[in-house]
Amino acid sequence: MANPVYGKHFKASTEDEKRGSMFxxxxxxMILFLLWAPFQIALFNGLGISFEKPLFWAIMLVCILMILGLIQFNKKVQLNDQRDMVALLIILLPLSYMISMFSAASWHYAVNMVLIQWMYAFIFVIGIYLLRDRVSNKIIQITLMGSAYLIVFFGYISWFGQGYLGGHLVSWFSNGVTNGVYTDAIMQDSNGWRLTSVFQYANTYAAFLMAIMFAGLFNASRLRTWYDQLIHGFMLVPVILALILTLSRGGLVVLPFVLLILLLLLRPAQQILWFINLVIAGIATAVILNPVTAIGLQVIAKYDGAVAAKGWAYLLIASLIAGVLIMLVGRYIAPKLEVGVEGWTARRGASLWIPIGSALLGILMLVLLIATNLRNLLPANIRVRFENINFQQSSVLERFTFYRDAMKLLRDYPLFGAGGGAWGASYEAYQNNPYVSRQAHNFFIQYLVEVGVIGFIIFILFVGFIFYKYIRGYFKTDRAGKESHFIYFIIVVSILMHSLLDFNLSYAYMSILVFLGLGGMASAMDLTPLKRLKAPAGMIRGIYVSLIGLVAIIVAFTSLRFSVASGDVMDAQKASQVASPSYEDIRAPLDKALTIRSTFPEGVVFMGSLLTQVFQQTKDEQYYNEDIALLNKAQEKEPFNKNIVKQLVxxxxxxxxxDVAFDLLVNSIPKYKWDIEWYEGVITQAYALGNQAYEKKDTAAQEKYFNAGLNAYKEVQAGVEYLKTLPTGQLQGRAFAVTPKIALNIGKIQSMQGKTADAASTFKLGLADDLNDQTNREVARYYLAALKKDKQNDQAIYDKLIKIDAKEKEQINTIANMDYSGK
Incomplete structure (x- = not known):
């Protein structure tokens, strides 16, 4: 007899677990982990010590879950159908990251990413076996939706100015709380205040909300009990409103296309029901959009309990009305729809009309909000975002730039990639202009540069196979079979589609959702038997289970040690912040950390700084030699790490x-070619060392240093000119221009070479309004002296300088009377 949940392609006798205590x-x-994870690892962005410790704890917890799963699934691992095959093939993903370690742009981040990829692989394996059981499947779906709804309301706590309440609620188990408030649950950027909830990044929250919105629509239309329909109908308004309050243009642009994909897999009656429920929730959201937005902005600026309560009232009443209406639709209209469109459903292409029409309607609404006065109905901050949706806006142009620059990186590491975290570690060496983005804003491109063409093909084939088998089985099974795992398809499609525009999967929690979703889809694939191997099934199962178990233990142990190392570095940082810190108190935890991870970047830089200070105080060569050896070893593994290079210099x-320090500075320019401070350092040292060489009458050394400084200056000038050619809507990023320090030192070099007119022009580039600043005053002084040598003057600058200090007149004369050597 066919299982009513899985349909004719699933054997009831083998799909349900033996529900003992381990089950x-x-x-x-799993419930506890999925409730804990959003408040711990939704913060993770792949880089930085502050994110590492909770991430390693998450990896350890997943390893424990994997071991518990192996105990429970032991006898179910038969390796006799394609679901078992994909459970085995998932190991190719972390293996591709392991291979990429050998050419890694950052050994530290590459090793971290290997552990992270094993965590995702374990989540997938757990999903593929756990979610075959109808009870487990129901439990996990309820947990996912319940935790998502908690995340949504947690965001509103901050939106209505009650951040301290939110921080108090989660501070006992979350590391995201700072000074009593959950960090950046709402964030402010150039677009205004944006809702982020636990993610600290509005666009990723938008991707999450889009997935939850469609999952809520699905549940409201398929579940038959009145309270299920009421709950999911009720939550549609907060979810849609939160999606708007993220001010995410990418989310709004991607949404119609995801909707089209999802509707294509539904029956016409379901499609109509989705449309009706979406209209109800959309109207309720539109009614409260302006007041809730205004209230949020008001209480964020200055909290008022009465005003906040009013905001909550708007939200809850509108949600309740929408929930009741959606429940009534489900109770009274949905059954009639099933019967009423039965004849229509049989028509060829009937299931295409509503999806295409809905997508076109969504696109039309978007166009109207962008191009007509209809957008004036929106709150000002949201209206501005709609007005800026075009292909010439800064964020679009920047993304295209990221993608082109990522291809430059790929060309250097084509086959196996540059390892985990490659973009964040090395993007400065490949960037087109001085933007600051340690993420490529496209998951697939970022994955490509990390594992190369071979690893990327493996990933695409793996995910593509699961999609193909799931969709193929979906259309062959009955209604109950279609609905049993469709929520996982919704989550995966929504997040992956949005990840074409952003780095959502750099957040570990979002990747966990995707890999759990892929596991859920794989568990519902139609059954295709595998050809039996000659070896006994028990032996094959034993090898597989033992191998995965061993890897889980190794990954868990490694993560534990790395967590300890991260904690030790953080302890050293804390020890250094106390009054009169002790050398031993700072060094002891650093030694522990570097014993575990000898090239830990933050640990190495901190230890290098400590050893440098001790060497300065004691002049003991032992500390100097230890410092140099430590930093050189770390630089080999972290060739792009700017802080290590700075410490080594x-x-x-x-x-x-x-001379060694200077050569290192110059040779590192290509790695940090848009860092104006790096050029400042090179040019300042070029003048200082060149001047020293002149005093020693070492002409060759003088020319070497001066030429290096002038060449660096030419690169700055070329960069400044190039930035003028950027498209009108594209921001250049960090400041990149001739600074007073650069102008001062290059001008001095030109003066010493007898190029007085060139020197005057260069000094002029470095003039600044604030002549109380010592460097600015020195630039002005040398500028006036250079003019005086050429029998010229700039009376306005002269008067301004003399007004600050009358003695400047004498100094200008002294400099002007110097010969071309600068003396």
């Missing part, structure tokens, strides 16, 4: 190896 332990642990300079 319930595993499900309870400082160490060489203090050790009397200024």
């Amino acid at each position: 319930w332990v595993l499900n309870i642990c 400082t160490a060489y300079q203090l050790g009397g190896k200024s």
Whole structure:
């Protein structure tokens, strides 16, 4: 007899678990993990020590879940159908990251990403076996939706100015709370205040909300009990409103296309029901959009309990009205729809009309909001976002730039990639202009540069196969079979589609949702038997289970050690912040951390700084030699890490190896070619060392240093000119221009070379209004002196300088009377 949940392609006798104590332990642990994860690892962006410790804890917890799962699933691992095959093939994804480690742009981030990928693989395997059971499937779906709705309301707590309440609620188990408030649950950027909830990034929250909105629509239309319809109908308004309050243009642009894909898999009656429910929730949201937006902005600026309560009232009443209406539709209209469109359903192409029409309607609404006065009905902050939706806006142009720059990186690491975290570690060496983005804003491109063409093909084939098998089985099974795992398809499609425009999957929690969703889809694939291997099934199962179990133990142990190392570095940072910190108190935790991870970037830089300070105080060469050895070893593994290079330059300079330090500065320019401070450092050292060489009458050294400084200056000038050619709507990013320090030192070099007119022009580029600043005053002084040599003057600058300090007149004369050597 066919299982009523899975349909004719699933055998009831083998799909349901034997529900012993381990079954319930595993499900309870999954519930707790899925409730804990959003408040811990939704913060993770792939880079930075502050994110590492909770991430390693998450990896350890998933490893424990995997071991519990192996105990429960042991006898179900038969390796006799394609679902078992994909459970085995998932290991190719972390293996591709392991291979990429050997050419990694950052060893530290690459190793972290290997552990992260194993976590995703374990989540997938757990999903593919756990979600075959109808009870587990129901438990996980309820948990996912319940935790999502908690995340939504958590965001509104901050939107209505009650951030301290939100922080108090989660501070006992979340590391995201700072000074009593959950960090950046709402965030302010150039677009105004944006709702982010637990994600700290509005666009990723928008991707999450889009997935939850469609999942809520699905549940409201398929579940038959009145309270299920009421709950999911009720939550549609908060979810849609939150999606708008993220001010995410990408979310609004992607939404119609995701809707089209999802509707294509539904029966016409379901499509109509989705449309009706979406209209109800949309109208309720539109009614409260302006007042809730205004109230939020008001209480964020200055909290008022009465005003906040009014905002909550708007939200809850509108949600309740929408929920009741959606429940009534489900109770009284939905059954009639099933019967009423039965004849229509049989028509060829009937299921295409509503999806295409809905998508076109969504696009039409978007166009109207962008191009007509209809947008004036929206709150000002939201209206501005709609007005700026075009292909010439800064964020679009920047994304295209990221993608082109990522291809430059790929060309250097084509086959196996540059390892996990490659973009964040090395993007400065490949960037077209001085933007600051440690993410490529496209998951697929970022994945491509991390694992190369081979690893990317493996990923696409793996995910594509699951989609193909799921959709193929979906159309062959009955209604109950279609609905049993469709929520996982919704989650995966929504997040992956939005990830074409953003880095959602750099957030570990979002990737967990995707891989759990892929596991759910794979567990519902139609059954295609595998050819039996000659080896006994028990032996094959034993090898597979033992292998996965062993890897889980190794990954868990490694994550534990890495968590300890991260904690030790953070302990050292805390120890250094106390009054009169002790060298031993700071060094002890750093030694522990570097014993575990010898090239831990933050640990290495901190230890290098500590050893440098001790060497300065004691002049003991032992500390200097230890410092140099530590930093050089770390640089080999972290060739793009700017802080390590800076610390190494400082160490060489203090050790009397200024020439080595200078060569390192110059040779590192290509890695940081849009960092104006780096050019400042090179040019400042070029003048200082060149002047020293002149005093020693070392002409060759003088020319070497001066030419290096002038060449760096030419690169700055070329960069400034190039930035003028950027498209009108594209922001250049960080400041990149001739600074007073650069102008001062290049002008001095030109003066020493006898190029007085060039020097005057260069000094003029560095003039600044604030002549109380010492560097600015020195630039003005040398500028006036250079003019005086050429029998010229700038009376306005002269008067301004003399007004600040009358003695400047004498200094200008002294500089002007110097010969071309600068003396």
